[in-house]
Amino acid sequence: MRADDGPRIGPDLRREVWIVVAAYNEAGRIGDVLDGLLGRWPNVVVVDDASTDPTVEEVRRRPAWLLRHFVNLGQGAALQTGLDFALRRGAAYLVTFDADGQHRPEDIDALVTPLVSGSCDFTLGSRFLGEAVGIPATRKALLKLAIFFTRVFSGVRLTDTHNGLRGMTRRGAGALRITLNRMEHASQILEQIHSSRLRYAEVPVAVTYSADSLAKGQPSHAALKVAARLFLEKVSR
Amino acid sequence: MTLFQWFALPLFIGSAVVSLVLSLRGTVRRRAGILWSLLWLLAAVAVFRPDLTTRLGNLFGIGRGVDFIIYLNLIAGFYVTLSLYARSRRLETIVTELVRQQALSRPERGGPPENPGPEADPKSGRPAVAPEAVPGTPRP
Numbered sequence: 511m512r513a514d515d516g517p518r519i520g521p522d523l524r525r526e527v528w529i530v531v532a533a534y535n536e537a538g539r540i541g542d543v544l545d546g547l548l549g550r551w552p553n554v555v556v557v558d559d560a561s562t563d564p565t566v567e568e569v570r571r572r573p574a575w576l577l578r579h580f581v582n583l584g585q586g587a588a589l590q591t592g593l594d595f596a597l598r599r600g601a602a603y604l605v606t607f608d609a610d611g612q613h614r615p616e617d618i619d620a621l622v623t624p625l626v627s628g629s630c631d632f633t634l635g636s637r638f639l640g641e642a643v644g645i646p647a648t649r650k651a652l653l654k655l656a657i658f659f660t661r662v663f664s665g666v667r668l669t670d671t672h673n674g675l676r677g678m679t680r681r682g683a684g685a686l687r688i689t690l691n692r693m694e695h696a697s698q699i700l701e702q703i704h705s706s707r708l709r710y711a712e713v714p715v716a717v718t719y720s721a722d723s724l725a726k727g728q729p730s731h732a733a734l735k736v737a738a739r740l741f742l743e744k745v746s747r
Numbered sequence: 748m749t750l751f752q753w754f755a756l757p758l759f760i761g762s763a764v765v766s767l768v769l770s771l772r773g774t775v776r777r778r779a780g781i782l783w784s785l786l787w788l789l790a791a792v793a794v795f796r797p798d799l800t801t802r803l804g805n806l807f808g809i810g811r812g813v814d815f816i817i818y819l820n821l822i823a824g825f826y827v828t829l830s831l832y833a834r835s836r837r838l839e840t841i842v843t844e845l846v847r848q849q850a851l852s853r854p855e856r857g858g859p860p861e862n863p864g865p866e867a868d869p870k871s872g873r874p875a876v877a878p879e880a881v882p883g884t885p886r887p
Contacts, residue, residue: 557850570857577850583843591847595854691843746833 519619519626525552527622528601530592532585533569533609534559539722541568546615547607548572555595556609557588586695590688597683604683608674610723617715621677624711631682632703632710634668635675640714649719652730659737664701668712672696675715682708690743693728693736755794763787 529551533540540556547554555575558566560582569576577595579588589606596604603625605618613635621633642650653672660671676699678686685706690698703710748756763784770780793800793816800812809815 555854570855571859573856573858576855576857578853578855579846579850581842581846583846587843587847591850594847595851598851689840689843691839742832743836746829746836 519622523622523626524550526602527551527605527618528553528555528596528599528603529605529607529618530589530596531556531607531609532559532588532592533557533561533565534582534585534588535561535563535565535726536609537561537563537565537568539611539726540565540609541572543607543609543611544569544572544574547618548574550615551618553596553599553601555592557592557595559583559585559588584691584695585693586688586698587691589695590686593683593686593688597680601683602680604678604680606674606676610726612717612719612723613675614716614718617675617713618677620713620715621675624713625677625679625682629709630711631679631685631706631708633677633713634670634710635673635715635717636668636670636712637673637715637717638669639712641716642719643716644719645717646719646724648730649724652733656733660697660700664697664704666700666704668700670712671700673715673717675717677713682706690739692739693732694739694743697736697740752794756791759787759791759794763791 529547531540531543531547531554533556536543544554544556552573553575555577556569558569558576558578560579566576566578575595577591579591592606593604603622605621607613607615607618617635617640621635624630624633637645638653653670657668657671660666660668674696682703685708686699686702688695688698766775766780766784766787769775770777770784775783793812797812800815801810802812804810804812804815807815809818
């Protein structure tokens, strides 16, 4: 399925879309990210995960919604809070978008279009169908490994399993319940999409790596911790 | 008696007595105190008569009594670790839900200073609009 067919996204439709941004210590980047989003999408909700830098002040200067966790819980928890809020506000379509500027706001149209045309309930951004600008070789290898493990353990065949840019319908968001608060949520979301039996599609998107986002982002060895927690989660219940 | 017995036996028997006294005084629950003093006495017996644990081990096909006890300990340790992990996950779920509900009950709407929007009150941090109030979307 091509992502760019289907209905054109007019202003009325844009109001039905909610962009969920989980932010933790992103004061240096969140401003640009929000400026890029708010120009086209009126409903942006930022969940501040108890940042210790002026992230909150940056958000307050812009016409975005702001929710604040009073203790740091993790990106997975912040996303779930944002999804809950958007659903309460009556969102018809929801998009998750990273706060560090690695995604392009222009890619959201391609994520929303298939949802609006009803061809699926989840759209998943793929940097390997699209572009991964400036991706370091080790990061690429790690992501490919994650794709392989996802294929083996959850049976989901994707070209990019750890992309923060996702779209979903209201029904799709209702089928998700992120309980893994930290970085394991990416795997959990895929598992829940799989077990919901709702349809999903991958959409090519661009992910840009900057020295800044790499320094802020997860170090590669964090993947081991994630794998260990996913294993513990399986054996402890 | 070996050196180890000289120092383990008084320790274990003392612990058994303390547990018993505490449970009789009502400082700890009676059943728990009695259970603990029994456990300490069992440990004392195992130290005083290692051959008994060896006979027990042999019943399970394990040569030495010490090995038998180490294996039991490993199994118990694994079980305790997992149940502690499960408990901390339950606590984490509760904390998450508390923090989430608090965040959801106080949404803020930001905006440029010249046009803060009808319902925005970014400075006070008080709830700008009840989250369930409007199912649609107010314009900025």
